[in-house]
Amino acid sequence: MQLAPARPPHRDDVRIAAVGLLGGLVLWAFGLGMNPGRLFNGSWLLVPLAAMAGLELLRRTRPWFALCAGTVVLAADQCTQGSLATVLMYTDLVYAAVLYGSPAAARRIPVGSGLLTVGSTLGTLAVWRQPEALLIGVAVGLITFAPATTGVLVRNHREAAAAERLRAEQTALLAEMDRTQAVTAERARMARELHDMVANHLSAIAIHSTAALSIDDAATTRTALETIRENSVDGLAEMRRLIGILRDSSGDTEPVAAPTLDGLAALVEHARTNGLDAALTLTGTATGLPAPVELAAYRIVQESLTNALKHASAGRVPVVVACSDDRIEVRVTSPYGDRDGPRAPGSGAGLVGMRERTALLGGTFEAGPLGAEPGGAAGEKVWRVRAVLPLENPVPEREST
Incomplete structure (x- = not known):
C-alpha cells in the first residue's frame, strides 16, 4: 500500500x-515567564516553544x-518557566482541530474540553478549599473550551455557507435544464405548426404540377396552374405571418387566433378544391371546448387530409369528428392501395407531429391500414387515422400562427 505524499x-x-x-x-529575551521557580528555568522554555x-x-x-x-508539549511547558506564546499557540491548535478536523472530532x-473545565474547577476547589481555585477552572476554560466553541461556531458558519452555495449552484443547474427543455419543446412545437400550415399547400402544388406536366390538355393544365397559384399564395401568406411573429420580439404583433372546430368545414372544402373527395361529419356540441384540444383536433384533421392528398387512392375520404362530454374523437379514413395519379413524397413528420400533439394532451393516437370500411367497396382497404383527445386538464400549447 502506497502512502499518499504529505501535503x-x-x-x-x-x-x-x-x-x-x-x-x-521576545518574551524570553525580556525575562517574562509565567511560572518562575519551576524545575527547569532559564532557556528550557524555548524547547516547548519551538515544538509548539x-x-x-x-x-x-x-x-x-x-x-x-x-x-503533551503544554504539559512539558508547565515544568519550565512557561511562555505565554506557547499557551496561545496551544489554544489555536484546539481551535484548528475543531475547524479543520473530522466531524466526529x-x-x-x-x-x-467542557468536561475538563468543569472537572478541573471542582477538583481544585475540593483540594484547596479556597475561592481562588475557581481561577484555575477559568484558565482551563479559556485555554480549551473557549477556542473549541469558537471553532464550532466558525465551522457551522462555513458549512452553512457551503450548503447555500451548493443550493444556489443546483438551482442554477435546474434553471438551465428547464430553459433547455423549454427551448426544445418550443422548437418541436414550431416545427409541428410549420409543417401543418405549409405541408397541405405544398402537397397540392406538387401533385397539380405533376399532373400539369404529365397530361397534355390545355384545360387540365390551366386548372392545375390555378390551383398551384392559389396554394402558393396561401402558403406564402402563412409563411410570412409565421416569420413575422418569430422576428418581432417587441410584443406589438398580435398572433392570429388559433383554429377551432368551426373552421373544419372550410378546411375540408379547401381539400375538395385540391381534388380530394372529402366529406365532414361533425357530431356533438363543438362550443366551449378547451382551446388546446380544438387546436389539436383541427391540426390532426388538416394533416390527415394532407396525407390523403399525397398518398390516398381515388375514392371518398370521410372526416368524422365526434364531441362528447369528456373527449373529442377524430377519425379520417382514405382509400389505401395503388395510386394511379401523381404522388407527393412524404417524410413521416406528419404522423410524428399528430402523435406528439395527442400525447401532450394525454390522449391516444392510431394510424395504419385497416380492412374495408363499412359501406365501402368490397375488398377495399383504407388507411385510418384515429385520435381521442380528453377534455379534462388539457396541456396548453400556444398557437403561433
Whole structure:
C-alpha cells in the first residue's frame, strides 16, 4: 500500500508559527515567564516553544495529531518557566482541530474540553478549599473550551455557507435544464405548426404540377396552374405571418387566433378544391371546448387530409369528428392501395407531429391500414387515422400562427 505524499503546510500556518515563535523569543529575551521557580528555568522554555511552533505547521493538514502532541508539549511547558506564546499557540491548535478536523472530532473536542473545565474547577476547589481555585477552572476554560466553541461556531458558519452555495449552484443547474427543455419543446412545437400550415399547400402544388406536366390538355393544365397559384399564395401568406411573429420580439404583433372546430368545414372544402373527395361529419356540441384540444383536433384533421392528398387512392375520404362530454374523437379514413395519379413524397413528420400533439394532451393516437370500411367497396382497404383527445386538464400549447 502506497502512502499518499504529505501535503506542505499552508502559508497562513507558516505565518502563525513564525509569529508565535518570534513572540515567544521576545518574551524570553525580556525575562517574562509565567511560572518562575519551576524545575527547569532559564532557556528550557524555548524547547516547548519551538515544538509548539512546529506543531502549528500541522494545524490544517493533521489537526488531530497536532492537538494531541500539543497537549503533551503544554504539559512539558508547565515544568519550565512557561511562555505565554506557547499557551496561545496551544489554544489555536484546539481551535484548528475543531475547524479543520473530522466531524466526529468537531463534536467531541468541545464536549471534552467542557468536561475538563468543569472537572478541573471542582477538583481544585475540593483540594484547596479556597475561592481562588475557581481561577484555575477559568484558565482551563479559556485555554480549551473557549477556542473549541469558537471553532464550532466558525465551522457551522462555513458549512452553512457551503450548503447555500451548493443550493444556489443546483438551482442554477435546474434553471438551465428547464430553459433547455423549454427551448426544445418550443422548437418541436414550431416545427409541428410549420409543417401543418405549409405541408397541405405544398402537397397540392406538387401533385397539380405533376399532373400539369404529365397530361397534355390545355384545360387540365390551366386548372392545375390555378390551383398551384392559389396554394402558393396561401402558403406564402402563412409563411410570412409565421416569420413575422418569430422576428418581432417587441410584443406589438398580435398572433392570429388559433383554429377551432368551426373552421373544419372550410378546411375540408379547401381539400375538395385540391381534388380530394372529402366529406365532414361533425357530431356533438363543438362550443366551449378547451382551446388546446380544438387546436389539436383541427391540426390532426388538416394533416390527415394532407396525407390523403399525397398518398390516398381515388375514392371518398370521410372526416368524422365526434364531441362528447369528456373527449373529442377524430377519425379520417382514405382509400389505401395503388395510386394511379401523381404522388407527393412524404417524410413521416406528419404522423410524428399528430402523435406528439395527442400525447401532450394525454390522449391516444392510431394510424395504419385497416380492412374495408363499412359501406365501402368490397375488398377495399383504407388507411385510418384515429385520435381521442380528453377534455379534462388539457396541456396548453400556444398557437403561433
